[in-house]
Amino acid sequence: QKExxxxxxPLSVPEGAIASLNCTYSDRGSQSFFWYRQxxxxxxxxxxxxxSNGDKExxxxxxxxxxxxxxxxxxxxxxxxxDSATYLCAVNDIYGGATNKLIFGTGTLLAVQP
Amino acid sequence: xxxxxxxxxxxITKTGKRIMLECSQTKGHDRMYWYRxxxxxxxxxxxxxxxxxxxxxxxxxxxxxxxRQAQAKFSLSLESxxxxxxxxxxxxxxxxxxxxxxxGPGTRLTVL
Numbered sequence: 001q002k003e004x005x006x007x008x009x010p011l012s013v014p015e016g017a018i019a020s021l022n023c024t025y026s027d028r029g030s031q032s033f034f035w036y037r038q039x040x041x042x043x044x045x046x047x048x049x050x051x052s053n054g055d056k057e058x059x060x061x062x063x064x065x066x067x068x069x070x071x072x073x074x075x076x077x078x079x080x081x082x083d084s085a086t087y088l089c090a091v092n093d094i095y096g097g098a099t100n101k102l103i104f105g106t107g108t109l110l111a112v113q114p
Numbered sequence: 115x116x117x118x119x120x121x122x123x124x125x126i127t128k129t130g131k132r133i134m135l136e137c138s139q140t141k142g143h144d145r146m147y148w149y150r151x152x153x154x155x156x157x158x159x160x161x162x163x164x165x166x167x168x169x170x171x172x173x174x175x176x177x178x179x180x181x182r183q184a185q186a187k188f189s190l191s192l193e194s195x196x197x198x199x200x201x202x203x204x205x206x207x208x209x210x211x212x213x214x215x216x217x218g219p220g221t222r223l224t225v226l
Contacts, residue, residue: 032213034214042220044204046214090215092213099213101159102215105156
C-alpha cells in the first residue's frame with residue numbers, strides 16, 4: 001500500500017512567522033510532488049509542484065524535496081491569516097514504469113494567529 | 115480562462131435514486147478524475163480516465179459508475195444512492211508531462 005503521511009495538526013503559527021509543513025511518502029519510484037491548499041468547503045488549489053531534489057521558490061512559498069529521505073516540505077514565509085487552510089501533499093504513483101494517479105495525504109491544518 | 119466545471123453544485127436526493135454528476139473542462143487535458151471527500155478525511159479516488167477509451171477504478175468504486183463521453187466530459191453516476199454516499203465530490207484534470215491536477219469547484223451531495 002503506497003502511502004503519503006502528513007501530521008494532521010493543527011499547526012498554529014503567529015502572523016509573520018514561517019510555517020513549515022512536512023510530508024513523507026513510501027514509494028521510492030515517485031517522481032512528481034505537489035502541494036495543494038484547501039479552504040474549508042472549497043476545492044484543492046495547486047500551490048507548488050516539484051520534480052527534482054532541492055528547493056523551489058515561488059513568492060512566499062518554498063517547496064523542498066529530498067528523494068533519498070522520501071521527504072517533501074512546504075515553507076510559507078511571512079504567514080498571513082489568509083494562509084489558514086488545510087495543506088495537502090500529493091505524490092505521483094508510478095505503475096509499470098509509467099506515471100499513474102496521485103496519492104494524496106490527509107492534509108495538515110494550518111492556523112495563522114493574528 | 116481554461117477551467118473545470120461541475121454540475122450541479124449542490125444536490126439533495128433520496129435513498130435509492132439514480133444521480134449523475136457532470137464534469138466538463140476547457141483545459142484540453144486528457145486525464146480526468148473523480149474524488150470524494152468526507153469531513154475530516156482526505157481525498158479518495160473513485161474513478162479515473164487517461165483518455166476517452168480508458169476507464170480505471172480507484173480505491174472506492176463500489177456503488178459508482180462513470181462515462182467519458184468526450185475528452186472534455188467525464189460523468190459520475192450513483193445508480194442507487196445511499197446515505198453514506200453523502201459527501202463532497204470533486205472532479206479534476208491533468209496532462210503529461212507535469213501531471214498537475216486541477217480541481218473543479220465540487221458538488222455537495224446529500225442523500226437522505
